[in-house]
Amino acid sequence: MVLAVFLGTFMSLLDVSVVNVALPAMQHDLSAGFSTVQWVVDSYTLCLSALILTGGSLADRYGRKRLYLGGLGVFVLGSLLCAVAPTTTVLILGRLVQGVGAAAVAPGALSLLVQGFPDKRQQARMIGLWGACVALAVVVGPLVGGVLTDVFGWPAIFLVNLPLGAIAIVAGLRGIRESSDPAHAGADPAGQVLAIGWLAALTYAVLEAGHRGWGSPLILSLLAVAAALFAAFVVVERRVARPILPAGLFARPRFAVVTFSSFALGFGAYGSFYLLSLFLQQVQGASAAETGVRFLPYSLGIAVGSVLGGRIGGNRVMLTGYTLIGGGLLSLLVVQPDTAYPLIGVLFAILGVGMGFAITTTNSAGVSAVGRERSGTAAATVNAARQTGTALGIAALGAIVNANLDAGFTTGLHWALVVAGGLTLVAAFLIAAVRERTAVPAQRRSEPELPVVHTTEQ
Numbered sequence: 001m002v003l004a005v006f007l008g009t010f011m012s013l014l015d016v017s018v019v020n021v022a023l024p025a026m027q028h029d030l031s032a033g034f035s036t037v038q039w040v041v042d043s044y045t046l047c048l049s050a051l052i053l054t055g056g057s058l059a060d061r062y063g064r065k066r067l068y069l070g071g072l073g074v075f076v077l078g079s080l081l082c083a084v085a086p087t088t089t090v091l092i093l094g095r096l097v098q099g100v101g102a103a104a105v106a107p108g109a110l111s112l113l114v115q116g117f118p119d120k121r122q123q124a125r126m127i128g129l130w131g132a133c134v135a136l137a138v139v140v141g142p143l144v145g146g147v148l149t150d151v152f153g154w155p156a157i158f159l160v161n162l163p164l165g166a167i168a169i170v171a172g173l174r175g176i177r178e179s180s181d182p183a184h185a186g187a188d189p190a191g192q193v194l195a196i197g198w199l200a201a202l203t204y205a206v207l208e209a210g211h212r213g214w215g216s217p218l219i220l221s222l223l224a225v226a227a228a229l230f231a232a233f234v235v236v237e238r239r240v241a242r243p244i245l246p247a248g249l250f251a252r253p254r255f256a257v258v259t260f261s262s263f264a265l266g267f268g269a270y271g272s273f274y275l276l277s278l279f280l281q282q283v284q285g286a287s288a289a290e291t292g293v294r295f296l297p298y299s300l301g302i303a304v305g306s307v308l309g310g311r312i313g314g315n316r317v318m319l320t321g322y323t324l325i326g327g328g329l330l331s332l333l334v335v336q337p338d339t340a341y342p343l344i345g346v347l348f349a350i351l352g353v354g355m356g357f358a359i360t361t362t363n364s365a366g367v368s369a370v371g372r373e374r375s376g377t378a379a380a381t382v383n384a385a386r387q388t389g390t391a392l393g394i395a396a397l398g399a400i401v402n403a404n405l406d407a408g409f410t411t412g413l414h415w416a417l418v419v420a421g422g423l424t425l426v427a428a429f430l431i432a433a434v435r436e437r438t439a440v441p442a443q444r445r446s447e448p449e450l451p452v453v454h455t456t457e458q
Helices: 002-029 034-062 064-083 088-116 120-152 161-175 189-212 217-239 247-251 253-283 288-294 296-312 315-334 341-368 372-403 409-433 442-446
Strands: 178-180 454-456
Touching: 002 034, 002 064, 002 088, 002 120, 002 161, 002 253, 002 288, 034 064, 034 088, 034 189, 034 372, 064 088, 064 161, 064 178, 088 120, 088 341, 088 372, 120 288, 120 296, 120 341, 189 217, 189 372, 247 253, 247 372, 253 288, 253 315, 253 341, 253 372, 253 409, 288 296, 288 341, 296 315, 296 341, 315 341, 315 409, 341 372, 372 409
Parallel strands: none
Antiparallel strands: 178 454
């Protein structure tokens, strides 16, 4: 089971980091503009964030093993479509298919670990190792992506998913035990449609605002549509018997803070990673492989932070992680086109350690803030927040850069880093204000006894 879960997670996250490094090559080979190539990233994260809540509830309802392995299969098919894509349209379509598969993989991984290791110590250890797996994907992603892109071309970064996916599926068929909890699973198709709608409208508006201007009739219309669909989503979620996003979860201050922090992590850290890749290549003239090497301090910092964060854990480590991320992003304001790499490498390492702390503790805190019976929904919610933040972060921060291109890419990057670092520090403040003792409110003691999770050997 561990091999299947870790390898599936590694594969889906590797795909994100390798794509970031390969974007300039895709832009050149497919003759795509800056905003178009952004959709190669955004189409994946947007689809993933919009569907991940449904993935979590379907896993709880119909079986976590079934959804996880099915998601891996869809992800592999999407990877094949991306690899053979002759145009950006087909490439984006393939990324959408990947996003559908990843929407089942992302919440399923944490949920399977929670169900497979009920002992709290073992569970914390496995989630910590899972965080290290996440870090490993980030560590090798830029380097592997750069080498594959320079030597074989960018399609190779998608072809690598085929053997990895096959191994993960075979391991999962043999080693994962099926589990489900239909009594607590959401069934809300209307809410899902509304969620897809407002996320798509908002992300597209932010992405295009840098080119058309915030006062453009199209942008204003999209923002109005997003606001209306979001309001309808809130109304529907409050009325349905089993919503995909139970409002009761957010009555727990700890879970609410963890979810917001996960959003800030995606928006600030993941969104900035995309722009930093472009800075190293387009401003400082590094090749794809050189960019991967230059990201090694960042990636190794994540690995170290994940291992230490998994062993120590707790609110202080989480707070330290978000503080380092916010401070690290703001410290990058000193970077100029002619800045020597040693300084950039040190700042990347600081940012990476913070990322390692944050990745491990955020996922663990989100799952532990609720009961095992809703592990799929909780994991899906925290992951959805991060993926939504990533999609909007890439779009919003990219729009900031676009709006300042007349002054130079570096100027736009600096403004984007101010926004990214500021939001991450807001999350750090909330983490400090709401401690772990608030994770389970008093009213939970009056809740009825929960049913036993159904498991079957398969």
